[in-house]
Amino acid sequence: MASGTRKAGFDENPQTQFEAGSRKAPLRVPAKRERVKLGEGGRFVIPAAMREEMGVKPGEDLILHVENGELRVRSWLQNLRRVQAELSALKKPGESVVDEFLKERREEQRRSDERLDRLHAEGTARKGAK
Numbered sequence: 635m636a637s638g639t640r641k642a643g644f645d646e647n648p649q650t651q652f653e654a655g656s657r658k659a660p661l662r663v664p665a666k667r668e669r670v671k672l673g674e675g676g677r678f679v680i681p682a683a684m685r686e687e688m689g690v691k692p693g694e695d696l697i698l699h700v701e702n703g704e705l706r707v708r709s710w711l712q713n714l715r716r717v718q719a720e721l722s723a724l725k726k727p728g729e730s731v732v733d734e735f736l737k738e739r740r741e742e743q744r745r746s747d748e749r750l751d752r753l754h755a756e757g758t759a760r761k762g763a764k
Contacts (some may be wrong), residue, residue, distance in 0.1 A: 678706070707734070 670678045680688075688709055690696065695710035708716075725731060 665759045668681050668684065670681070672678050680690075688707070689712065697708040697713045699706050703707065707710055
C-alpha cells in the first residue's frame, strides 16, 4: 500500500455540515390518506402529521362540514383568513368598511330617536288633552 496518499476511515468522505435552518419541509411527511377508527361518541383522532400540516394543536377550534358525503375539517383560524381574503376582494380601494358601518348605525339610531321623541310627544299631548 502506498504511504500517505490515501486517507482511511472517517477522513475518506467527510460529512457535510448540517444547517438546521436549511430544512424547510417538516421532518415527517404527512400521509395523504390515513385510516382511523371511529370511537365512542363519534370521536376519532387526527394523526399528528396531519395536525401539523393543518397548523392546529389539541384544544383549538375546528370547522367541520360535509360536502358530497365527505367530512371536511378546517382550522377555525384558517377558515377566518380564507373568508377575510374572499371578502377583501369585494372591498373597493380606499373604502373604509368600518366607517360605512358606523355611518349606517348612526343614521339608524337617529331615526329611532326621532320616532321615540315623536311617540313621546304624542303620548304627552294625549295626557294633556284629558
